[in-house]
Amino acid sequence: MSDTPNAIDVVDAIKRYGDFTALQKISLSIYDNEFFTLLGPSGCGKTTLLRMIAGFEDVTEGAIFLFGDEIEDLPPNKRPVNTVFQNYALFPHMTVTENVGFGLEMRGRSKSEARARAGEMLELVQLSQFADRKPSQLSGGQQQRVALARALAPQPKVLLLDEPLSALDLKLRQAMRFELKELQRETGITFIFVTHDQEEALTMSDRIAVMSAGKLQQLGEAKDIYERPHNMFVADFIGETNLLEVSVDQIAGGRATCHLGGGHELTCNEVEGVGAGARVHMSVRPERLFLSDEPTESESLKGTVRDNIFVGTDIQTIIDLADGPQMIVRTSNSERGNKRIFDPGAQAYVNMEAEAARLLVD
Numbered sequence: 001m002s003d004t005p006n007a008i009d010v011v012d013a014i015k016r017y018g019d020f021t022a023l024q025k026i027s028l029s030i031y032d033n034e035f036f037t038l039l040g041p042s043g044c045g046k047t048t049l050l051r052m053i054a055g056f057e058d059v060t061e062g063a064i065f066l067f068g069d070e071i072e073d074l075p076p077n078k079r080p081v082n083t084v085f086q087n088y089a090l091f092p093h094m095t096v097t098e099n100v101g102f103g104l105e106m107r108g109r110s111k112s113e114a115r116a117r118a119g120e121m122l123e124l125v126q127l128s129q130f131a132d133r134k135p136s137q138l139s140g141g142q143q144q145r146v147a148l149a150r151a152l153a154p155q156p157k158v159l160l161l162d163e164p165l166s167a168l169d170l171k172l173r174q175a176m177r178f179e180l181k182e183l184q185r186e187t188g189i190t191f192i193f194v195t196h197d198q199e200e201a202l203t204m205s206d207r208i209a210v211m212s213a214g215k216l217q218q219l220g221e222a223k224d225i226y227e228r229p230h231n232m233f234v235a236d237f238i239g240e241t242n243l244l245e246v247s248v249d250q251i252a253g254g255r256a257t258c259h260l261g262g263g264h265e266l267t268c269n270e271v272e273g274v275g276a277g278a279r280v281h282m283s284v285r286p287e288r289l290f291l292s293d294e295p296t297e298s299e300s301l302k303g304t305v306r307d308n309i310f311v312g313t314d315i316q317t318i319i320d321l322a323d324g325p326q327m328i329v330r331t332s333n334s335e336r337g338n339k340r341i342f343d344p345g346a347q348a349y350v351n352m353e354a355e356a357a358r359l360l361v362d
Ligand SMILES: Nc1ncnc2c1ncn2[C@@H]1O[C@H](COP(=O)(O)OP(=O)(O)OP(=O)(O)O)[C@@H](O)[C@H]1O
Pocket: 017, 020, 022, 040, 041, 042, 043, 044, 045, 046, 047, 048, 049, 196
């Protein structure tokens, strides 16, 4: 790591509202220039954490540092931080340029300076041709880009984005993901993005903090969180997964030997915190499974195909295991040449490599 201080360090931060603890001793660091996402279901405390960074909420216990300095006593308008909200909050009677320049004038910049900077920002978000329109004459996506331009205009070091895409329809939301990511790269500003949408988080973020019930569940790069979830909550919340209850018999050489309820033996990846004798869940992603009519050299579990569901990009096969619950196998259309699909009622083996099967700490 370089000597550049982290953009944000949250150290043992607790937030209480009366008797209710919204955040339970959260510690995390956000690097400078990073696209960082706080991801979790409604009510998990992501907005609370964002508002504490912005200075709209105080920290009950613990501390938050911005580029190495504690910010406890710094009011929101003195922090080098700006926020983009879900509902844009544009001024309806002002033009696009006036909306973008407004905050600058409030900060004491001259009218002409504010206009010039607004022009640059509108170029950045590719809205120069709409500079003289009123917000009501723009689409939802364009309005959100004006809100972004306005938030970026004062050159914050950190931009906080609170579910900024949730008011947009799906297609626009998907297009805006790339725009936001590009904007972050171009400006080099640290983005802290709040969402409950795991796909949004996976596609945009350098790193993701997964939260639930006021606790940090896991922090890591998107691929890492998807492929190596630490616990049941993360495995279940991010993407789709098969969860099987297993007993751990032995751990050796980075692999765990386990068995299912009916006794069938399986080899899984070893996971820190899980020892021999434990009864835990094993998670395996549906796209890491394949079907065969004979057992293979991989881990093979016998079952009966219940149904095949066509979901556009792939086929979802639901299979009742002889020795356990149902599993879902996903076969992408591009793999259908070399992976078999079985008709409902057929006997088949569900196969997985040991490295795809992951034990979870509950
Ligand atoms: N001012 C407040 N007084 C009391 N409780 C609050 C207050 N603000 C938030 N909470 C509670 O704290 C918890 C976390 O809220 P927060 O808004 O941070 O969740 P969130 O993860 O951002 O959810 P959402 O995605 O629904 O916005 C919730 O249970 C909420 O009801």
